[in-house]
Amino acid sequence: MTQNGHRSNGSVSSLPYPYKAYNVHTFRTIPQVQQYLSPQQQFEITVVAQVFPFKTNSYVINELINWDDIPDDPIFRLTFPHRDMLLPEDFDRIAALLEAKDSAGLRQAVYEIRMKLNPHPAGQLDYNVPVWKGERLKGIQHKYRETVLFFPSQGQTCHAYCSFCFRWPQFVGMNDLKFAMREVEKLIGYLQDHPEVTDVLFTGGDPLIMKSSLLAGYLDALIDADLPHIRTIRLGTKSLAYWPYKFFAEGEESEQLLAAFRRVIDAGKHLAVMAHFNHYRELETEAAVAAIEAIRSTGAEIRTQSPVLRYINADPNVWARMWQRQVELGCIPYYMFVVRDTGAQHYFGIPLVEAWEIYRQACSRVSGIARTVRGPSMSTHPGKVEILGPQSINGQKVLVLRMLQGRNPEWTYRPFFAQYDETALWLDDLKPAFAEKFFFEDELRAFEARKKAEYAQISDIAQVV
Numbered sequence: 001m002t003q004n005g006h007r008s009n010g011s012v013s014s015l016p017y018p019y020k021a022y023n024v025h026t027f028r029t030i031p032q033v034q035q036y037l038s039p040q041q042q043f044e045i046t047v048v049a050q051v052f053p054f055k056t057n058s059y060v061i062n063e064l065i066n067w068d069d070i071p072d073d074p075i076f077r078l079t080f081p082h083r084d085m086l087l088p089e090d091f092d093r094i095a096a097l098l099e100a101k102d103s104a105g106l107r108q109a110v111y112e113i114r115m116k117l118n119p120h121p122a123g124q125l126d127y128n129v130p131v132w133k134g135e136r137l138k139g140i141q142h143k144y145r146e147t148v149l150f151f152p153s154q155g156q157t158c159h160a161y162c163s164f165c166f167r168w169p170q171f172v173g174m175n176d177l178k179f180a181m182r183e184v185e186k187l188i189g190y191l192q193d194h195p196e197v198t199d200v201l202f203t204g205g206d207p208l209i210m211k212s213s214l215l216a217g218y219l220d221a222l223i224d225a226d227l228p229h230i231r232t233i234r235l236g237t238k239s240l241a242y243w244p245y246k247f248f249a250e251g252e253e254s255e256q257l258l259a260a261f262r263r264v265i266d267a268g269k270h271l272a273v274m275a276h277f278n279h280y281r282e283l284e285t286e287a288a289v290a291a292i293e294a295i296r297s298t299g300a301e302i303r304t305q306s307p308v309l310r311y312i313n314a315d316p317n318v319w320a321r322m323w324q325r326q327v328e329l330g331c332i333p334y335y336m337f338v339v340r341d342t343g344a345q346h347y348f349g350i351p352l353v354e355a356w357e358i359y360r361q362a363c364s365r366v367s368g369i370a371r372t373v374r375g376p377s378m379s380t381h382p383g384k385v386e387i388l389g390p391q392s393i394n395g396q397k398v399l400v401l402r403m404l405q406g407r408n409p410e411w412t413y414r415p416f417f418a419q420y421d422e423t424a425l426w427l428d429d430l431k432p433a434f435a436e437k438f439f440f441e442d443e444l445r446a447f448e449a450r451k452k453a454e455y456a457q458i459s460d461i462a463q464v465v
Contacts, residue, residue, distance in 0.1 A: 284325070341425070397420040
């Protein structure tokens with residue numbers, strides 16, 4: 001090991017230490033925390049962790065964080081809360097209640113602050129949950145025609161939590177805002193009735209937090225069902241960055257996982273591991289390299305994605321180095337996202353124009369084989385919107401956008417224009433150029449009305465029953 005815990009030489013073939021998680025109640029027991037963080041910094045972490053989920057682990061602590069660069073180390077920022085993730089008045093309110101040991105007041109304040117943070121952006125709770133046989137399937141989202149998202153109930157946590165996570169309500173006890181489903185039979189039934197669906201994305205949380213036997217059960221159920229139209233199974237995961245030992249160093253657990261991947265491939269399905277890497281350092285440990293090799297040996301493909309994040313990777317050099325490393329390891333750079341309009345967007349968010357410039361410069365520093373990344377992209381209520389950059393049209397400076405994917409498939413790849421705004425962080429911050437409305441707005445309102453009527457009908461039936 002080096003001073004900061006990075007493995008310097010030798011191969012990784014077995015588990016060097018057990019997985020151990022730390023949270024707001026236990027992080028002070030981490031030796032590096034005691035050595036490198038002042039009591040005030042520890043208190044600030046405690047304050048912010050009342051509102052946002054906080055969880056790190058032994059791998060992140062020992063092999064990813066450069067403790068000599070605290071608090072500016074990007075992986076530290078990625079996993080440890082920072083006081084500016086809360087607005088100053090909210091931080092002071094929580095700090096005062098903690099110091100006063102006012103538990104009831106603290107609970108109320110935390111709830112009120114969370115509800116101001118747009119806990120379910122882009123219509124996830126109101127418009128993405130499908131209805132099947134008179135029931136809202138709350139463990140499924142079906143926003144885009146070809147793709148269904150599935151939230152297995154055992155996969156609604158992670159090996160560590162990202163401080164920017166847009167699904168933070170999954171981890172803070174807000175059960176009325178949580179997606180989860182245990183019954184794979186309902187997923188299969190829904191898919192059988194929707195032959196337009198070609199892709200199933202397991203997400204969470206992180207489905208790779210599950211025991212391999214549980215995940216294998218879900219995968220086997222899908223490939224054994226009569227679903228010829230399902231061609232691709234995707235696994236959205238941060239485990240390659242936060243606990244890569246899962247894939248090769250946990251004995252029978254790792255063997256069961258890779259065997260399940262091979263069964264998917266042997267069944268003629270495409271298996272894509274949608275890996276979340278936010279910084280090139282996550283790809284530089286020997287454990288991460290070994291995990292990638294293990295996955296690719298099964299025939300599965302690894303695609304990579306990340307938002308562009310202030311204080312973590314808002315630098316074209318970081319992205320270029322990360323994409324190049326991913327290509328060298330056989331991964332496919334897939335998406336650069338914009339920080340969603342939820343949680344601590346004010347802290348991590350990058351103006352759209354700045355995000356595009358980072359993307360443009362990063363692309364200019366790699367070869368074409370690493371320019372497979374789409375973005376910067378916003379996962380908005382109407383769909384995934386790509387920023388194509390500023391342009392001058394008839395003397396008017398505008399921002400050119402494109403709908404990569406929409407609630408209506410006919411919107412796909414349609415370009416449109418917004419008034420130039422160098423401060424805008426999200427689609428809702430932009431105003432249309434050359435028109436009173438964006439092209440999708442009227443149809444989107446009609447869709448919302450239909451969806452609300454559908455949900456209302458389900459509620460009426462439930463009350464009668």
